[in-house]
Amino acid sequence: MSGLASDPFAFEAFPRGWLAFRITRRQFLPTLLDNIHAYCADAPAHGLDELGTWDDEKLGGVVPKVNPGVKVSMKDGQVYGQPKTIENPLRLFATNSPALRAFNQMNGFTPLREIANSMAKENGWDGEHSFNYVRGLFLWLVLCLICEPLLPK
Numbered sequence: 546m547s548g549l550a551s552d553p554f555a556f557e558a559f560p561r562g563w564l565a566f567r568i569t570r571r572q573f574l575p576t577l578l579d580n581i582h583a584y585c586a587d588a589p590a591h592g593l594d595e596l597g598t599w600d601d602e603k604l605g606g607v608v609p610k611v612n613p614g615v616k617v618s619m620k621d622g623q624v625y626g627q628p629k630t631i632e633n634p635l636r637l638f639a640t641n642s643p644a645l646r647a648f649n650q651m652n653g654f655t656p657l658r659e660i661a662n663s664m665a666k667e668n669g670w671d672g673e674h675s676f677n678y679v680r681g682l683f684l685w686l687v688l689c690l691i692c693e694p695l696l697p698k
Contacts, residue, residue: 556644556681557674596694597684601676605661608695609683610653615691624648628690635689643668644682651692657683 596604611617614629624645625634638644643664650660657679665675686692 556679556685557677596687601680604680605658605676606656607683608653608656609651609660609686609692610695611651612690612693617691626686626689626691630690635691637686637689637691638682643678647679647682648686651683651686653695 596607599607612628616627616634618625618627618634619640622640624637624640626637627634638648646667647660647664650663658676661672661676661679664670664679665672668675670678683692683694687694
């Protein structure tokens with residue numbers, strides 16, 4: 546995945562399939578309890594690892610937002626994110642990448658489909674390329690624990 550963070554145009558090639566999270570032993574129990582709580586709730590639950598398998602129509606309705614407690618910073622032409630559960634900031638993408646504009650729209654209000662439409666207009670991309678780019682960026686940020694989905698009702 547580190548290649549995705551260094552190449553500002555690699556997000557459109559993000560693979561489809563189950564997301565593979567790496568968690569520490571210390572994170573295992575809280576994560577397990579969160580999943581049990583989600584599956585026991587009255588609303589339908591989906592695991593984050595499942596997001597990469599969703600079709601574009603379903604994923605397009607997801608509203609991305611930055612996880613609470615994440616610190617975002619810029620240094621030496623790179624954007625870094627630091628979830629509260631990780632000691633060192635993670636390099637996410639270059640500041641001159643279109644990813645920065647898309648990331649700034651992941652505000653908890655704008656669905657992925659609208660972000661992709663905005664990016665297509667701004668960059669002169671076709672709709673499919675733009676959606677794949679925004680999809681890949683979002684899934685990368687989910688894997689990095691920077692963003693989470695707000696699922697449509």
